[in-house]
Amino acid sequence: MRPARKWGAVTALVVGLTLAGGALAGCGGAASGAQSLTITLYNGQHEQTTDSLVAGFEKATGINVSVRDDDEDTLADDIVNEGSHSPADVIFTENSQVLEFLQGKGLLTKVDASTLAHTPAKYNSPQGDWVGVSGRVSVLIYNPALISESQLPTSVLQLADPKYKGKLAIAPQETDFQPIVTAVEQAYGQAKALSWLDGVKANAGSHNYPDNETIADEVNRGSAAFGIVNQYYWYRMSAELGAANTKAKIAYFAAGDPGYVVDVSGAAILKSSKHQAAAQKFLAYLVSTQAQEVIANPKESISFEYPIASGVTTQAGETPFAQLQPYSISIGELGTGTAAIALMREAGLL
Amino acid sequence: MASSQTLLRSGPPGGPATPPAGLARRAKRPVFLIAASCLVAALLATPLVFLLFEAQGAGASAVAHLIFRSLTASLLWNTIRLTIVVTALCTVIGTGAAWCIERTNLPGKRVWEILIVVPLAIPDFVVSFGWASLWTWVQGFRGAVVVMTLAVYPLVYLPVAASFRAADPGQEEVARSLGVGRLRTFTRITLAQARGAILGGCVLVAMVMLAEYGAFEILGYQTFTTEIFGEFSLSFSVPAACALSLVLVALSLLVLGGEGIAARGRGRVSRSGPLVARNLPPRRLGKATLPVLACFAALVVLALGVPVGSSIYWIFQGGAHAISGVTVPTAALTTAGYGIGAAAVDTVLALPLAMLAVRGTGRIRHLLERSTYLVLAMPGVVAAFALSYFTEHYANGFGYQSAPLLILCYAIMFFPLALVGVKASLARAPASLDDMARSLGQRRLAVLLRVTLRLALPGLAAAFCLVFLSVVTELTATLLLIPTGAQTLSTQFWAYESNLSYGQAAPFALVMIAIAALPSYVLGRFFNRSGNAEGITIT
Numbered sequence: 001m002r003p004a005r006k007w008g009a010v011t012a013l014v015v016g017l018t019l020a021g022g023a024l025a026g027c028g029g030a031a032s033g034a035q036s037l038t039i040t041l042y043n044g045q046h047e048q049t050t051d052s053l054v055a056g057f058e059k060a061t062g063i064n065v066s067v068r069d070d071d072e073d074t075l076a077d078d079i080v081n082e083g084s085h086s087p088a089d090v091i092f093t094e095n096s097q098v099l100e101f102l103q104g105k106g107l108l109t110k111v112d113a114s115t116l117a118h119t120p121a122k123y124n125s126p127q128g129d130w131v132g133v134s135g136r137v138s139v140l141i142y143n144p145a146l147i148s149e150s151q152l153p154t155s156v157l158q159l160a161d162p163k164y165k166g167k168l169a170i171a172p173q174e175t176d177f178q179p180i181v182t183a184v185e186q187a188y189g190q191a192k193a194l195s196w197l198d199g200v201k202a203n204a205g206s207h208n209y210p211d212n213e214t215i216a217d218e219v220n221r222g223s224a225a226f227g228i229v230n231q232y233y234w235y236r237m238s239a240e241l242g243a244a245n246t247k248a249k250i251a252y253f254a255a256g257d258p259g260y261v262v263d264v265s266g267a268a269i270l271k272s273s274k275h276q277a278a279a280q281k282f283l284a285y286l287v288s289t290q291a292q293e294v295i296a297n298p299k300e301s302i303s304f305e306y307p308i309a310s311g312v313t314t315q316a317g318e319t320p321f322a323q324l325q326p327y328s329i330s331i332g333e334l335g336t337g338t339a340a341i342a343l344m345r346e347a348g349l350l
Numbered sequence: 351m352a353s354s355q356t357l358l359r360s361g362p363p364g365g366p367a368t369p370p371a372g373l374a375r376r377a378k379r380p381v382f383l384i385a386a387s388c389l390v391a392a393l394l395a396t397p398l399v400f401l402l403f404e405a406q407g408a409g410a411s412a413v414a415h416l417i418f419r420s421l422t423a424s425l426l427w428n429t430i431r432l433t434i435v436v437t438a439l440c441t442v443i444g445t446g447a448a449w450c451i452e453r454t455n456l457p458g459k460r461v462w463e464i465l466i467v468v469p470l471a472i473p474d475f476v477v478s479f480g481w482a483s484l485w486t487w488v489q490g491f492r493g494a495v496v497v498m499t500l501a502v503y504p505l506v507y508l509p510v511a512a513s514f515r516a517a518d519p520g521q522e523e524v525a526r527s528l529g530v531g532r533l534r535t536f537t538r539i540t541l542a543q544a545r546g547a548i549l550g551g552c553v554l555v556a557m558v559m560l561a562e563y564g565a566f567e568i569l570g571y572q573t574f575t576t577e578i579f580g581e582f583s584l585s586f587s588v589p590a591a592c593a594l595s596l597v598l599v600a601l602s603l604l605v606l607g608g609e610g611i612a613a614r615g616r617g618r619v620s621r622s623g624p625l626v627a628r629n630l631p632p633r634r635l636g637k638a639t640l641p642v643l644a645c646f647a648a649l650v651v652l653a654l655g656v657p658v659g660s661s662i663y664w665i666f667q668g669g670a671h672a673i674s675g676v677t678v679p680t681a682a683l684t685t686a687g688y689g690i691g692a693a694a695v696d697t698v699l700a701l702p703l704a705m706l707a708v709r710g711t712g713r714i715r716h717l718l719e720r721s722t723y724l725v726l727a728m729p730g731v732v733a734a735f736a737l738s739y740f741t742e743h744y745a746n747g748f749g750y751q752s753a754p755l756l757i758l759c760y761a762i763m764f765f766p767l768a769l770v771g772v773k774a775s776l777a778r779a780p781a782s783l784d785d786m787a788r789s790l791g792q793r794r795l796a797v798l799l800r801v802t803l804r805l806a807l808p809g810l811a812a813a814f815c816l817v818f819l820s821v822v823t824e825l826t827a828t829l830l831l832i833p834t835g836a837q838t839l840s841t842q843f844w845a846y847e848s849n850l851s852y853g854q855a856a857p858f859a860l861v862m863i864a865i866a867a868l869p870s871y872v873l874g875r876f877f878n879r880s881g882n883a884e885g886i887t888i889t
Contacts (some may be wrong), residue, residue, distance in 0.1 A: 040834060047675075047845065068751075068834035069845070077582070081739060085747035087834070173580045206490040209570045210580070217850055218570070221486040240850050345590075348420040350581070 038064040039275045039282060042079065044072025044093040045265060046236075049303040052294050057285045063278050072098045072175055079270065080105060089273040090282050092133070095175045096264045097337035099130040104336060108268045112280050118287035119309040123264045126332045130268035133286045134295050134305040137324055138180055138261045139250045141219050141234050142226035152226060152251050156184060156259025159228070160199025169207035169215045169227030170200060172349040176212060176230050176263060181340035183258035183327050190343070197347035208349070213237070220248040230263065232304035235316060239302055255325035262326045263334075265305060386702035387718045393699075394762055395721070397728045400736035401592050401599070408589030416593035421577070425594070429573045429601070432494050433559040437552045439499045443649065444506025445548055449540065450642055452514035455632045457639065462646050469653040470504040471866035473823035473840065475564025475847075476859040477501040480657030482568050483664065483852050494571040500653040501565065502558050506551030513547035514540075556605045560598060561729045563826045564844065574598040579731050579826060588735075595732045602727030658863065664856040675845055676837040678857050682865070685838040688753065688828075689821035692760035693814040696768035699761060700813065704772040723766050733763050734827035756831040760821050767816040775809020822865050839865075 043050045047069050054065045068075070072093040079086050079102060093099055102108050108129040115131055116124050123132030140152055147167060153159055159168060171177060185193040201208075207224040209215050215227040216237045231250060238246040253260040267286055269279040285291050292312035295303050306314050306321040313320060344350045405413045447466055450456050469477070478497045481488040488496060521543070525535045541548075563575045574594055581591035635642055676684075703722065706715045725733075737759050741750045749755045787797045825840045832841060839862050846855035 047849075066834050070829075074582070074830075077588070078738070081742050082747060082750070083742065085742075085750075087747075087751060206570070208572065210567050210576070211848065213848060213850055214570060218486070218489070223486045223489060237850060345419075345421075348424070350421065 036062060036064055037275065037278055038066050039089040039273075039278045040066045040068065040087050041282070042075040042088040042091040043067050043069050044075050044091070044098065046094075046303065049295065049301045049305070050092060052301040053286065053291055056291060056294055057282055060285065060290070061278075061281055063281065065282070076102055079107060082272075084272050086270055086272050088270055089275050089279045090267055090269055092265075092267040092286075093175075094136075094263070094265045095179070095337075096125075096130075096132075096266055096331050096334055097175060097178055099125065099266050099268050100331070100334070101336040101338075102268065103127060103129040107271055109271045109273070109276065111269065111283055115280065115284045115287055118284075122330065123266075123308050124331075125266070125268075126330075130266045131283055131287055132264040132266045132308055132331075133291075134265045134303070135308045135321060136230040136232050136263050136265070136305050137252075137326060138176070138228060138259060138263070139231045139234070139252055140226050141216055141229050141248050141250050143219050143222050143224075143248050145247065146222060146225035149249070149251055154254040155257050156180060156253060157188070157196060159259070160196045160203065162199070162203070164203045164225075166203070166205055166207075167225035168200065168203040169209060169218055169224035170204045170349075171209045171211050171215050171227075171229075172344055174211055175337065177228075177344075178337035178340040179261045179263050179329075179334050180228065180259055181343055182334055182337065183261050183329050185339065185343060186329060186333060187258040187327070193343055194347060197343060197349060201347055201349050216248065220246060222247070228259070231318065235298065235304035235318065236302060239298065239304075252319075256327055258327045258329075260324075260326045261329065262324065264308070264331060380706065383702050383706050384714065384718075387706050387715075390699050390703060390765075391718050391721050394725050394765055396740065396762065397733040397736040398599070398724065400739055401595055401732060404588055404592040404739075405596060408592070412589060413593045413596075416590050417597060422594070422597065425572060425574050425577055426597075428491070428571065429560065432491065432498070432571070432573065433556050435495050436498045436502070436559060437555045439495070440503040440506045440555045441548055441552060443499070443503045444508075444551055445510050445541075445544065447503075447646070447649070448507050448511035448514055448544075450635075450646070452511055453540075453633055454635050454642075456635060456642060456646075458643075462650075465650045465654060466507060466646070467504050468867055469501060469657075470508075471819075472501065472654075472657050472863050473564070473825075473859075473866070474498065474501040474558070474562055475568060475825060475840075476661070476843070476862060477653075477657045478565035478568040479843075479847055479852075479855065479859060480660035484656070484660050489569050490571055493569040494566060497565055497569060498559065498562070500656075502555050503653070505554040505558065506548065509547040509551045510544050513544045517543040553605055553608075557602060557726060560602050560605070563729070563731065564840075568847070574601070575729050575731070575826075578729065582731060582735055582830075588739075591735075595729065598729060599727050599732075603724075606723070606727060658860070661856040661859045661863075664852040665860075667853055675842050675854070678839075678861055681837050681839045681842045681858065682861060684836050685822055685840070685865075688757055688760065688838065689818040691753070691757040692764065692821050693768070693817040695757060695761040696765055696817045697772060697810060697813050699765060700768040700772040703769055704776050707769075707773050708776045719769070722769060725762060725765055728763070730759075730763055730824060730827035731830065734759050734830040737762075738831060751831065751833050753833055753836070756828065756833070759827050759831055760817070760824065763824070763827065764817045764820045767820060768813040771809050771811075771813025771816055773809075775806040775813070819866050822862060 041050070041054070047067075050067060050069075054067060058064060068088070070078075072091075072095065075088075075091060075093075076098045079088060079091065082088070091099070091102065099108070103125060110128050111125070111131045113128070116128055119132045123135065124130070142149070142152055153161065153164070158164070181193065181197070184196055188196070207218070207227070209218065209227075212229045212233045213236075215224070215229050216233045218224050219227050220237060220241070234246075234248065234250045237248075267283050269276065269283065273279050287309035289310040289312060292307040292310045294301050295305060296307045296312050296314045296316075298304050298316045304314075304316050304318065308321070313322075341350060408416075447462075451459050451463055456462065474497070477500060478493075481497050482493060487493070522535055522539050525539050526532075530538065559573075561575060562573070563579055566573050566576050567579075574597060578591050578594045578598065581594060582588070703719055707719050737755055738750065741748060741755060787801045792800070823840060824838075825844060828838055828841050829844065832838065837845070839858050843855050843858035843862070846852070846858070
């Protein structure tokens with residue numbers, strides 16, 4: 001018998017197994033949407049927040065939402081890569097830079113004016129290509145066992161002070177860090193921003209973490225004395241670990257300091273989407289009173305972000321949004337973050 | 351994954367030197383096989399082509415700028431110092447343990463033999479999670495040394511133990527009888543016999559260090575792989591990630607190439623001859639018995655007890671169970687589906703190259719086979735990104751984010767594992783045996799069932815299992831390519847772990863360990879036995 005034929009049977013066996021494998025993967029995979037309309041959401045927001053919002057939307061409209069969770073930058077990269085045949089209809093991100101980036105590439109479509117009207121104009125895309133959904137603010141998270149509140153920096157510039165060597169934790173790969181760099185550059189100029197980054201890098205040393213959750217966790221466990229994160233990471237950690245296990249606290253920068261920045265989480269519709277009407281409905285839902293109350297209620301969404309549309313305010317016991325005194329910088333000035341990335345790259349943080 | 355690579359390297363990449371007689375008879379140029387092999391090799395080269403293509407698109411000066419910056423230097427320093435320290439520690443632990451088990455009267459050998467190999471089945475990022483979630487000092491360089499040493503030392507232990515089993519202990523006796531001291535005998539004879547195996551193990555450890563992502567991410571330790579992953583996701587800058595990937599590929603090639611050169615003068619592991627060889631009584635540990643037993647117990651507690659214990663601890667500890675995700679059975683089913691699919695595809699893809707390899711030693715064949723090992727130097731994230739890029743830019747998005755594409759990516763990444771198994775199985779079932787059976791009056795189907803399949807099946811099954819196991823613990827490529835809405839065990843574990851939901855992550859870790867542990871042990875036994883039986887030397 002020729003080897004080729006002999007292996008034919010083996011091949012058949014193996015092909016059979018492949019099909020079986022495919023079938024198994026299919027069963028375990030996404031639930032199929034049958035006939036009803038399904039839109040695909042690229043989700044860079046926290047999963048549990050999005051899951052609660054999606055559940056509300058599906059119930060209200062009967063439109064199914066298939067969610068792909070990933071890092072917002074990865075999703076933006078994917079969308080650019082996918083071009084005109086992107087499977088995504090809507091992208092929901094934690095920060096405005098990603099949306100501004102996609103807008104600059106001409107990949108987004110205009111959001112209905114009625115939807116935009118729910119959110120204060122300063123938290124929307126200046127061009128009307130995306131709508132602001134929630135907000136957060138950058139703060140210091142610190143471990144009182146390692147550093148007292150009075151020893152903490154009050155200005156972002158002090159993060160580069162050599163006296164904080166080995167105490168500071170940062171996550172420069174997170175999109176959340178870019179607005180701070182952009183604000184520092186806007187306030188003090190490029191040269192100073194660069195030397196500041198050098199100092200920050202030296203102070204952080206090995207406390208250079210992949211994400212904000214890690215900063216919160218490591219500060220809480222006492223590996224690092226303090227770090228810079230958005231306020232809601234502390235609340236989320238506290239909700240997960242329980243009050244008894246939450247050793248860390250948060251502190252704000254001085255009013256108007258460039259380290260004190262409000263970031264906006266938003267959503268946009270892709271120009272390539274074949275479900276424009278359904279996608280517009282989803283965005284309209286996100287800024288509706290109903291959805292904003294989901295965000296406002298941490299028990300439901302575990303969000304702790306600030307609702308910013310339809311006049312809803314947070315139910316979490318944190319400083320009310322209206323009482324924040326952030327550095328004044330517009331969405332347009334925060335831009336796509338590419339300038340901040342270039343600076344961080346020059347400083348060797350990336 | 352780690353486990354598979356050991357086994358992979360236990361076969362000779364160059365293929366057996368002499369073709370079985372029955373095959374040599376039909377020495378017609380196997381055009382079909384060569385063509386099919388070329389196709390497979392081309393498929394496997396996709397990621398590298400992508401890297402070069404992207405780098406070229408960015409321009410040489412831009413790439414040079416991205417490579418020659420301070421970050422690269424610090425990543426290089428981080429990667430190299432960790433690789434050296436962990437490799438050294440693994441060599442000491444792996445060789446020491448192998449010697450004690452193979453050459454001494456250590457009590458409870460059978461049990462130790464199993465217990466100290468099992469950690470190989472635990473994904474490195476689970477070991478990392480187990481340690482880092484319990485103690486804050488386990489992070490950065492220190493944490494990486496502890497975690498990675500405990501996760502990968504079996505990669506040295508396995509080949510060295512096999513080599514001790516195959517080597518002639520009589521040489522030690524001769525040296526001692528000629529008046530050579532105990533210590534000198536150990537270094538000059540025992541270690542020399544195992545030199546090739548130790549070197550092979552070190553290469554495996556080094557390759558794992560270069561490609562690991564999840565464990566370092568948890569420990570907050572920056573290496574090339576974590577930074578490449580970050581660059582791919584962060585900066586809309588594919589060229590930057592590609593430039594770093596090129597450096598990583600170069601490092602891996604250096605390790606693989608260095609091994610080739612260093613292995614040339616390896617020590618002899620063969621026995622002098624069937625009549626001369628004899629089994630010496632194992633060396634008595636005497637007073638050292640208790641300390642050695644304590645060391646073994648400590649090793650098992652640290653490498654196996656901590657990750658498993660930590661996972662169990664977190665399950666009972668609970669937590670707010672803040673995120674919703676897929677259930678363990680759903681994720682396990684998805685994972686199994688991908689694993690079976692990739693394993694089947696690889697077994698088929700490996701057939702033409704394996705048949706070429708056992709048929710002869712032509713230069714093209716050798717080159718084709720060797721080229722597929724380049725895949726080993728390619729981190730999963732690069733392979734995944736290359737595939738998504740190709741489907742989007744050249745296939746109009748066909749197959750994008752689909753299960754088949756992910757399975758194809760796995761098949762590319764783990765192809766060399768399948769090749770080793772399939773080659774071994776083909777070598778066991780030469781065509782001459784079929785001819786013989788047929789000449790004895792057996793029917794074709796009977797020949798297929800009673801001779802060919804029976805002989806080839808263990809090897810094919812081994813190839814299948816190797817790929818399957820690697821898929822179960824794969825993380826980086828899966829994160830990038832997984833279909834929307836689906837989760838594997840590793841991605842769901844990762845989602846929970848990243849959210850600090852340790853109580854929810856832990857069951858996924860335990861299931862991954864359970865799925866990987868038993869088959870990898872069985873596989874290890876299979877390769878050891880068949881390696882010895884067929885005189886396959888351990889690298």
